[in-house]
Amino acid sequence: MLSEDSGLGETKDEEGHWVAVSDLMAGLMMVFMLISVVFMINVETERDKIRDVAILYDQLRTQLYRDLNEEFAADMPRWGAELDEDLAFRFNNTDVLFDKGEAEIKPEFQAILDDFFPRYIRIITQASYRDDILEVRIEGHTSSGWFGARSDDEAYIFNMNLSQQRTRSTLAYVLGLPDVRQDKTWLKQHLTANGLSSAKVVRDNKGQEVGEASRRVEFRVRTDAEGRIATILDKVQ
Numbered sequence: 001m002l003s004e005d006s007g008l009g010e011t012k013d014e015e016g017h018w019v020a021v022s023d024l025m026a027g028l029m030m031v032f033m034l035i036s037v038v039f040m041i042n043v044e045t046e047r048d049k050i051r052d053v054a055i056l057y058d059q060l061r062t063q064l065y066r067d068l069n070e071e072f073a074a075d076m077p078r079w080g081a082e083l084d085e086d087l088a089f090r091f092n093n094t095d096v097l098f099d100k101g102e103a104e105i106k107p108e109f110q111a112i113l114d115d116f117f118p119r120y121i122r123i124i125t126q127a128s129y130r131d132d133i134l135e136v137r138i139e140g141h142t143s144s145g146w147f148g149a150r151s152d153d154e155a156y157i158f159n160m161n162l163s164q165q166r167t168r169s170t171l172a173y174v175l176g177l178p179d180v181r182q183d184k185t186w187l188k189q190h191l192t193a194n195g196l197s198s199a200k201v202v203r204d205n206k207g208q209e210v211g212e213a214s215r216r217v218e219f220r221v222r223t224d225a226e227g228r229i230a231t232i233l234d235k236v237q
Contacts (some may be wrong), residue, residue: 020141060132060223061087067123072116079112087221089120095216103165105173113170118179124221125183132223136191138174139218140167143211144198156197164195170217 065085076082076176080093091097096108124133140163149155171193174180180187183205202213 031055061085062130064124064129064136064221068120071119071123075115080115089219091217092213094212097215097217098166101162103162103169105169110164110173113174114177117174117177118221121180121183121187125186130186133190133221134224136187137218137220137221137222138167138170138191138193139162139220140195141172141200141214141216141218142198144201144209145211160195160197162195164193165199166217167193167195 061084063089065083068087068089069083071167072081072083079091080096081089081091083089091109091112096106096112098104098106098109124130142159142163144152144155144159146155146158149158171191173189175184175187198214202210202216204210
């Protein structure tokens with residue numbers, strides 16, 4: 001026969017057990033809360049870093065655009081060229097670039113490159129820019145047409161081959177200029193040739209392709225902003 005004291009002892013043991021469990025749960029909740037707070041702080045820190053990188057590279061892009069525009073503003077009209085704020089330096093005058101269907105640079109374009117490229121490289125390889133430039137792209141663009149092509153796909157492939165040949169001949173020419181010899185190592189690490197066929201044709205306000213404007217050569221600077229932001233995001237994940 002159980003005494004009243006033994007029943008009371010069992011009740012106290014049960015209460016003690018539940019108190020211990022509740023203390024454990026409370027402790028675990030505190031741990032999870034601390035982890036969450038630390039995680040949120042880290043996320044906010046990384047977001048701040050991403051914002052700072054974006055601001056830095058926007059300022060770099062803006063200043064580089066200003067420097068290039070100041071250097072070439074007087075030359076662009078006679079070259080048939082323009083400079084976009086996205087740092088694309090575009091040569092639009094197809095009459096002086098290449099003969100139709102050919103990849104050999106015309107003498108008129110050679111003369112332009114002789115003047116343009118050494119000055120261009122002198123600006124973008126300044127100490128304030130050179131370490132933040134990921135790539136200098138020579139881009140070749142064509143219209144979508146090709147006389148004699150049996151399909152749009154065939155025209156695209158023919159134009160892809162042509163645009164690639166043109167960018168390679170342009171790259172070979174500028175690398176051989178005597179005024180860029182001191183920057184040859186940097187150029188080989190950053191200068192690329194990219195034939196894009198008719199992937200980025202120019203269209204008017206009605207959405208119609210403008211053939212003459214589509215046939216162009218561009219020098220486009222890419223900064224390392226995307227790479228640095230990607231590195232930050234990898235650390236967050």
